[in-house]
Amino acid sequence: MKVYALVGPTGTGKSYRAPHLAKEHGIDCIIDDGLLIASGRILAGRSAKAELSKIRAAKVAVFYFPNHREEVKKALQELAPEKILVLGISLPMVEKICERLELPKPEVVWDIFHLAPLDEIQMALVARESQGKHTIPVPLVEVKRNLWSAITDALPVGVWRWFYTSREKTVVRPPFSYLGKLIVSEAALRTLVFLCLVHTPWVQKVTAINLHRTERGLEVELSCVLQNGSSVAEVCRFLQQYLRERVEYLTGVELQAVHVDVEGVLFPSWQPSRS
Structure with a gap:
């Protein structure tokens, strides 16, 4: 064909x-x-x-x-x-x-x-x-x-x-x-990405979200701190797929790439046992 x-x-x-x-x-x-x-x-x-x-x-x-x-x-x-x-x-x-x-x-x-x-x-x-x-x-x-x-x-x-x-x-x-034109602003997209991230159990803190328009479409760069307990690589792959699907479903905007920068992993604070 x-x-x-x-x-x-x-x-x-x-x-x-x-x-x-x-x-x-x-x-x-x-x-x-x-x-x-x-x-x-x-x-x-x-x-x-x-x-x-x-x-x-x-x-x-x-x-x-x-x-x-x-x-x-x-x-x-x-x-x-x-x-x-x-x-x-x-x-x-x-x-x-x-x-x-x-x-x-x-x-x-x-x-x-x-x-x-x-x-x-x-x-x-x-x-x-x-x-x-x-x-x-x-x-x-x-x-x-x-x-x-x-x-x-x-x-x-x-x-x-x-x-x-x-x-x-x-x-x-x-x-x-x-119905007129529908325009999704970058501020709205950034807020949507933030809300999607903070409602996952692995993201402790989102430190930065940047959007870039390229010839192939929209790219997202984000920085975050993860919770300890899961594979960093697996969590990052999940976040990439999750964000692409949720943003497209909710807005019709297709993300061409999602870049995840992990700034740190939060470990639970250790408290000495009391005798």
């Missing part, structure tokens, strides 16, 4: 352009915002655009939920495509999707800014920001059949023939587009 990736920021027209790329390169199916799409039909999954909040939408888009993930994996095994196109806002996001669906890493990566004219991307961004418009690369009949009750508004666009083709699309307004 050969995996292609189409990456670019949210609202730049990836879903609109994906069917054209698939047709041009003989790609069998598309993974876009939680859906597995082939020949203009939704074969499996659920759309992130049908979620009520942006946090849940982000989780659906990267197949965070086990039942959703297993449904799409099973459909992919039955379909056995030779070529597949995965859409994401960045290459790390596409790689995360491939990892969760047990797909090979992308061999070909397209950047939307290298494929679409700048004025077209600008129009897509304006439509997203001002009107909350999102594109699903399937005909309106597929949206009605699979998502209609969860989509606030929908209309068909781009019918090239008397009967729909794989290039027909539907513009929708997801429920979360009416």
Whole structure:
């Protein structure tokens, strides 16, 4: 199986352009915002655009939920495509999707800014920001059949023939587009990390928490004093996994790395016995 990736920021027209790329390169199916799409039909999954909040939408888009993930994996095994196109806002996001669906890493990566004219991307961004418009690369009949009750508004666009083709699309307004933007501040993330740490039985004191934004995402550096009685290495590995899972679950923000610096281990104070 050969995996292609189409990456670019949210609202730049990836879903609109994906069917054209698939047709041009003989790609069998598309993974876009939680859906597995082939020949203009939704074969499996659920759309992130049908979620009520942006946090849940982000989780659906990267197949965070086990039942959703297993449904799409099973459909992919039955379909056995030779070529597949995965859409994401960045290459790390596409790689995360491939990892969760047990797909090979992308061999070909397209950047939307290298494929679409700048004025077209600008129009897509304006439509997203001002009107909350999102594109699903399937005909309106597929949206009605699979998502209609969860989509606030929908209309068909781009019918090239008397009967729909794989290039027909539907513009929708997801429920979360009416709720405004959700921004998680660094102060809130730092407080959340602190609360997660102090509620574990091994952390006696948190001395520092620093957040760093990199090209691959958010990294956390923390310093702490541990309680005596457990393996330091095992506790650190647990804290890394625990923080990544809890922060992503509670905020939708994915931590790319968690660095733990143990400043010390607290031993219980010794009191001499009295005779």
